[in-house]
Amino acid sequence: MKQLLAVDWGTSSLRGALLDGQGRVLKERSFPRGILTVAPGEFATVFEACFAHWTRAAGTFCLISGMAGSKQGWLKAPYCACPAGFDEVASQLAWVEAGRIAIVPGLSCEREGIPDVMRGEETQVFGALQLLGIQDGLLVLPGTHSKWVTVRGGKIENFSTFMTGEFYALLRQHSLLARSLPDIDGEVDWVAFDEGVALALRGSSLLRTAFSVRTLSLFGRMATAQLPSYLSGLVIGEEIRTQPLDSGAQVIVVGAPTLTERYQRALAQRGTSVQAVGAEATWCGLWALAQTIHPSWDKQA
Amino acid sequence: MKQLLAVDWGTSSLRGALLDGQGRVLKERSFPRGILTVAPGEFATVFEACFAHWTRAAGTFCLISGMAGSKQGWLKAPYCACPAGFDEVASQLAWVEAGRIAIVPGLSCEREGIPDVMRGEETQVFGALQLLGIQDGLLVLPGTHSKWVTVRGGKIENFSTFMTGEFYALLRQHSLLARSLPDIDGEVDWVAFDEGVALALRGSSLLRTAFSVRTLSLFGRMATAQLPSYLSGLVIGEEIRTQPLDSGAQVIVVGAPTLTERYQRALAQRGTSVQAVGAEATWCGLWALAQTIHPSWDKQA
Numbered sequence: 290m291k292q293l294l295a296v297d298w299g300t301s302s303l304r305g306a307l308l309d310g311q312g313r314v315l316k317e318r319s320f321p322r323g324i325l326t327v328a329p330g331e332f333a334t335v336f337e338a339c340f341a342h343w344t345r346a347a348g349t350f351c352l353i354s355g356m357a358g359s360k361q362g363w364l365k366a367p368y369c370a371c372p373a374g375f376d377e378v379a380s381q382l383a384w385v386e387a388g389r390i391a392i393v394p395g396l397s398c399e400r401e402g403i404p405d406v407m408r409g410e411e412t413q414v415f416g417a418l419q420l421l422g423i424q425d426g427l428l429v430l431p432g433t434h435s436k437w438v439t440v441r442g443g444k445i446e447n448f449s450t451f452m453t454g455e456f457y458a459l460l461r462q463h464s465l466l467a468r469s470l471p472d473i474d475g476e477v478d479w480v481a482f483d484e485g486v487a488l489a490l491r492g493s494s495l496l497r498t499a500f501s502v503r504t505l506s507l508f509g510r511m512a513t514a515q516l517p518s519y520l521s522g523l524v525i526g527e528e529i530r531t532q533p534l535d536s537g538a539q540v541i542v543v544g545a546p547t548l549t550e551r552y553q554r555a556l557a558q559r560g561t562s563v564q565a566v567g568a569e570a571t572w573c574g575l576w577a578l579a580q581t582i583h584p585s586w587d588k589q590a
Numbered sequence: 591m592k593q594l595l596a597v598d599w600g601t602s603s604l605r606g607a608l609l610d611g612q613g614r615v616l617k618e619r620s621f622p623r624g625i626l627t628v629a630p631g632e633f634a635t636v637f638e639a640c641f642a643h644w645t646r647a648a649g650t651f652c653l654i655s656g657m658a659g660s661k662q663g664w665l666k667a668p669y670c671a672c673p674a675g676f677d678e679v680a681s682q683l684a685w686v687e688a689g690r691i692a693i694v695p696g697l698s699c700e701r702e703g704i705p706d707v708m709r710g711e712e713t714q715v716f717g718a719l720q721l722l723g724i725q726d727g728l729l730v731l732p733g734t735h736s737k738w739v740t741v742r743g744g745k746i747e748n749f750s751t752f753m754t755g756e757f758y759a760l761l762r763q764h765s766l767l768a769r770s771l772p773d774i775d776g777e778v779d780w781v782a783f784d785e786g787v788a789l790a791l792r793g794s795s796l797l798r799t800a801f802s803v804r805t806l807s808l809f810g811r812m813a814t815a816q817l818p819s820y821l822s823g824l825v826i827g828e829e830i831r832t833q834p835l836d837s838g839a840q841v842i843v844v845g846a847p848t849l850t851e852r853y854q855r856a857l858a859q860r861g862t863s864v865q866a867v868g869a870e871a872t873w874c875g876l877w878a879l880a881q882t883i884h885p886s887w888d889k890q891a
Binding site for chain 2: 401402403406433434453456459488491495496498499505510524527528
């Protein structure tokens with residue numbers, strides 16, 4: 290029976306899932322072997338060490354998405370220019386081993402004079418479309434670098450990157466605000482988070498609103514334990530403020546529940562409803578791409 | 591003859607100037623002894639070590655502005671609530687030694703629901719007003735934390751802090767963008783700087799525009815050596831975009847020429863003319879405050 294080894298090889302982690310011909314996840318594994326931990330020339334060795342026991346079965350096809358296709362990765366995969374759908378992506382795979390191991394290309398676009406790129410998120414988007422059975426929509430993939438993605442007729446039309454998660458981490462760890470903040474983030478304080486979102490949505494700029502973390506602390510107007518949630522609200526609110534969302538718009542949020550919950554809550558302040566899709570979108574996207582590449586595949590199961 | 595030892599004791603540096611009764615600077619010195627380098631209880635020792643040879647003359651009055659008046663400083667000086675002018679500030683000095691050494695209080699205000707504070711910049715503002723012979727104006731003091739200050743009738747009416755310099759440093763040194771940037775900043779590339787300002791002024795958010803540092807580099811559309819100037823334009827442009835500047839507005843920029851030149855150039859893209867005032871504003875402000883405290887002072891010179 291043919292199987293798919295679906296791999297998400299990102300900057301900081303390496304995850305894999307074994308899927309059967311119907312796209313069912315049989316097994317999953319995760320390793321702290323993001324591409325930044327792998328020396329040039331060592332990618333094949335790391336890949337084999339992590340997944341050899343799954344790839345021994347005859348007819349196992351391996352499809353990899355994420356930063357493994359970047360210049361610092363295993364093999365440079367191209368960027369497909371938007372608009373791009375399954376077919377465009379499937380036709381530009383970077384083959385590590387002909388017919389057996391391939392890396393999914395990234396996407397590029399240009400919007401309002403800003404060139405933009407993604408690697409890995411395109412696969413999550415395709416997976417989310419499959420899971421929801423839709424061809425059009427506005428999606429956000431929150432993270433270190435959040436992506437806002439417009440899909441029309443099953444193709445990714447364009448997208449924008451927001452360095453939201455990274456700004457949070459920089460301010461949290463390296464800025465003068467860090468002195469006002471507790472050593473570790475506790476549970477989300479939703480009141481403080483909502484207050485941060487509300488301030489960000491009122492306008493101004495994160496350059497200004499971020500300083501309120503210090504002053505609210507200085508004047509004892511917010512408890513120290515609440516400040517990380519407040520700061521998270523400020524950065525996520527800033528990201529959401531700049532989106533052109535019509536009243537009654539719906540946004541599909543793709544990611545882990547801890548983040549999608551924050552986006553759902555922040556988007557609610559703009560009157561936007563949310564449909565959440567979990568991390569399974571990656572496996573689903575890789576499986577759908579594998580079917581495009583091997584159209585006869587599921588019939589042989 | 592009476593003298594003033596004017597001291598600007600900030601987070602990262604300690605500067606002093608000896609002024610005669612007419613406010614003329616006789617000598618200046620600078621030390622890498624910002625308050626962060628001074629252990630609690632050691633401020634008097636550091637102060638004496640740096641300035642004892644200037645303060646021995648009878649009748650030398652010492653006036654200190656900046657973070658020396660913060661909780662982590664020599665002696666906690668209050669925050670004067672805005673609107674605040676010379677009189678309000680002069681009446682709330684924190685006396686280290688009665689009649690001889692005083693610390694200038696900071697200012698606080700609340701604007702659009704955001705509490706804000708400054709320490710040291712109020713003195714520069716008062717100095718700039720003196721130097722220009724004006725009582726009203728919009729001033730910006732660029733820096734790690736830039737301050738935009740509205741003055742009416744000689745009083746600071748309100749102000750806003752923008753963490754512009756700090757965001758630049760965080761992105762420059764600690765973000766994923768740092769990998770695209772050269773090891774050290776070279777001369778300002780004004781073409782790249784202007785391009786960054788122009789993109790920032792078009793709207794969006796620094797969360798998004800900052801990512802263009804990576805993509806312009808990735809696609810070879812901007813030389814590596816230009817990228818720090820471009821990033822500087824993005825952050826300064828973002829700060830300026832959010833200011834409510836009427837057409838034909840004038841802004842007074844107070845600071846070192848290397849920074850005021852950037853602000854002048856960025857503000858020109860909004861059609862705003864600029865009047866620049868240098869670092870001498872600090873000494874002028876402290877001297878003007880000293881005159882308010884000792885009104886008979888210059889007559890005894």
